[in-house]
Amino acid sequence: MHGSLHSVDDVMTRTVVTVRRDTPFKDIAALIEERNISALPVVDDEGRVVGVVSEADLLLKEEFRDSDPDRFTQLSRMSDLAKAGALTAQDLMTAPAVTVHDGATLSQAARIMARRKVKRLPVIDSTGSLVGVVSRADLLKVFLRDDESLTEDVRHEVVDRLFPLCADHIQVEVSDGVVTLTGWIDGGALVPVADRLSRAIEGVVDVRCHLTDGTVRSASI
Template identity: 45%
Template sequence: MEHLRTVDDVMTQAVVSVDHDTAFKDIVETMRMWNVSALPVLSAGGKVTGVVSEADLLLAATHIDPDRAITAERLMTRPAVTVTKDTTIQAAARLMARRHLKRLPVVDGDGHLIGVVSRGDLLKVYLRSDADIGAEIRELITGLLVQRGSAEIHVHVACGVAYLYGSLPDPTLEDVVVRAAAAVPGVVDVRADFTVTVPA
């Protein structure tokens, strides 16, 4: 599996959205048709100005004003919480968890909608094989330690958990190695057991 690092690697580019003047019933129908729980709301120029969710619709349904049209512009939450395609998967996941969101619009530098990333999209990184993860950790650690003295590190990955063991020439390198391994996409946990061998 290819290395999945940023939102660009996992986002859905075929995005369903609504305009500011989209009516309540049309929003509900669009959500039902595409089986989504929220929709980006776009300006006339294609920029994301808000998001309308099922929660917004349910709240509006409790106090409908027959004399006022209920449109996406009235219903949407603004400003929209968005990410760019260069946002790391970890950063997008933290934002989604912190804001209790199921989906995030992905925008370009000018705020135009270019995709959507969901919780399920972000979890794709954990579908990487253990062999693929292990190979990347070995390559990364080799690069980190190439000029730091004699080190012998073995890497074994099982169910996304990286087991690191061997010898290091400097005890301060253990934290460096563990942090590097933990940052590899698909790693669930890192367990290290090193001995320190000081060069004679």
């Protein structure tokens, strides 16, 4: 995979299976099974995301099928019990939906997934309309970037910008996504910055920063 992958728009799936508020329970279950997906966005007539129906939402009907919930369960799981009796997406869905904008970085999308404990995020544009879906697997695509493109990015975005006067004295090597920086620079204050910026490049697995302070080197000669 060549080129930079910086935003959700670069990795998302653009063909999205959706349902409407009035889509019946059995149709939703069939779509999830047929398409082998864990959740479906619910959209309105304008294509805006109004909620999400997941496998977990559907399974509540099975969980409470033969049960007689006690008072504590009725109070603590009121929403789940309501979904267990749902017949359409309107009553099944979780709303508002957890979404991400198409211009968000991959790191931002990953943080949303982790914090909200979801595996897939509907992707929306500036008007709130659905434009795609991004999954955990999509976010991992960034680590398929080849070493050559990562080398170019580190050279351009880190070395050339931070050390324009001594860039020729710095070597950038990338092997299996691991960046190694060697050489000497004028002053060591920017070494931690170089390390941090290199790690921030999408697709970098690790950074080994072995830059030497050239001013100390010169003083010791």
